[in-house]
Each structure stands twice: as C-alpha cells, then as structure tokens.
Amino acid sequence: MTRRRSKQFIKNDIAFRLSRIAKLLEAGWIKSANEVPDNSIPVDPEQINISNSYHRPICYVDQSFNCQDCGSDELWKAEDQYWYYETIGAYYFSEAIRCRICRKIEVARKNEARKIAGHD
Numbered sequence: 338m339t340r341r342r343s344k345q346f347i348k349n350d351i352a353f354r355l356s357r358i359a360k361l362l363e364a365g366w367i368k369s370a371n372e373v374p375d376n377s378i379p380v381d382p383e384q385i386n387i388s389n390s391y392h393r394p395i396c397y398v399d400q401s402f403n404c405q406d407c408g409s410d411e412l413w414k415a416e417d418q419y420w421y422y423e424t425i426g427a428y429y430f431s432e433a434i435r436c437r438i439c440r441k442i443e444v445a446r447k448n449e450a451r452k453i454a455g456h457d
C-alpha cells in the first residue's frame with residue numbers, strides 16, 4: 338500500500354531529506370551537506386529538469402514575488418516548488434509569476450482562445 342505524503346510531511350521528514358542530500362553529494366552538486374539550508378527542501382538531481390543548464394539548484398526555499406497581473410504579494414512555498422518541479426516535471430527555469438486567482442483567469446483565457454482558434 339502506498340500512502341501519499343503530505344507536502345508538510347516532506348519538509349519535516351529527516352530520512353527523505355538525508356537521502357536527497359546523499360544524492361546531491363554523489364552527483365557532485367554539493368561538496369558538503371552544510372550547503373543545504375535547514376529550512377529548505379533539497380532537490381533530487383535525478384528528478385529535476387534543468388535540461389542542459391550548468392546552473393544547478395540544490396534546494397527549494399520559500400520565495401516571495403509579486404503577481405505579474407494584479408501585483409499582489411505572494412509567497413511561493415518550497416513545498417509547492419518541489420511539487421511543481423518534481424511531481425509535475427516543469428522545467429526548472431520556469432517560475433511562478435501569477436497569484437492563484439490570476440493563474441485561474443489566465444488558464445480560462447487560454448482555454449477560451451484555443452476554443453475560438455478551433456484547436457479543441
């Protein structure tokens with residue numbers, strides 16, 4: 338039986354964290370476990386999609402940003418980045434630019450545009 342890990346659980350799961358740090362060390366992305374801050378989620382070098390980039394992210398940390406459409410202050414949590422990059426498999430260099438509400442509006446707008454263009 339497999340149990341779905343909650344996102345909060347991931348951040349506090351020591352074994353999960355240590356296995357990721359071991360992979361980062363093995364892959365040569367870090368030289369010491371101390372490089373990964375305590376309040377972050379280490380990346381899995383085998384899961385993250387960085388294509389051919391030489392920039393190697395080592396962990397996810399909470400990031401603040403302003404929504405591109407409405408300007409609201411937003412927090413993109415480490416857990417959500419982990420989910421976006423490793424569960425959905427998004428390219429690492431694509432980042433959150435819109436708040437939840439504006440994202441929904443944008444998705445609806447794109448769907449509508451696709452319908453009008455006859456691609457559905």
Ligand SMILES: [Zn+2]
Nearest residue numbers: 404407436439
């Ligand atoms: Zn917004």
